[in-house]
Amino acid sequence: MEYSPSNPIPPGQLRRCIVQSFGIIPYKVVWDKQRSLVKQRLKDPSLDDILLLLEHPPVYTLGTGASLEYLKFDSNIITEEIYRIERGGEVTYHCPGQLVGYPILNLRYYSQDLHWYLRQLEEVIIQVIKGYGLSGERITGLTGVWVNGYKIAAIGIKVSRWITMHGFSLNVCPDLTGFNQIIPCGIEDKPVGSLAQFIPNIDLEIVRKDIIKLFSQVFQVELIISNVKVNG
Secondary structure: OOOEOOEOOOOOOOEEEEEEEEEEOOHHHHHHHHHHHHHHHHHOOOOOEEEEEEEOOOEEEEOOOOOHHHEOOOOOOOOOEEEEOOOOOOEEEEOOOEEEEEEEOEHHHOOOOHHHHHHHHHHHHHHHHHOOOOOOEOOOOOOOEEEOOEEEEEEEEEEEOOEEEEEEEEEOOOOHHHHHHEOHHHOOOOOEOOHHHHOOOOOHHHHHHHHHHHHHHHHOEEEEEEOOOOOO
16 A cells, blocks of 8 residues: 555555454563564555554553652662653553553554544543443543543553554553552642443453454554464
């Protein structure tokens, strides 16, 4: 498929996006996988897009310019893993029960506009939780999705020559105590929450399917489900 900035997707033809869905995968394993996928697409922009969807063991990540003042622990003695990575944003926490999505997209096929991309990721989450009768909210000047004042989804991205990596995390039914050790995303006055607060019997695997479906609709892509395994 050939593209141009003015006409990225040929009429009547959907962009293909391969979904690779996993269980709990160590952060470093998936971080390395993302960088490999981006490198491939920088060499060959015609490759299909990818959506990695998974969970992580407990881990803290800090964006490129994240401030250590948002950590409430001594990073030298903490038992959980901690990484400073190349995404934007401050510190956040990942753990089982939280679904993490890493879209590896070539934005030349969509819109070469990072604000558009961030709003699209938020829209995926908003549409997913709408199906559960919840109203997802945006807050002007911030990135993410809130429900009744609780931040239930965080977003942090990196884009290299319009190829994306990193992405979003949705708190479905995680143990949120790990967030007590940080000031999540550097926001002190807005608590972190989860879908389980509002829907106690929420099923993570059903939410996973909803994310895949709504990602396809919001980004208008043809999803191809893959059974690729990640070793870690």
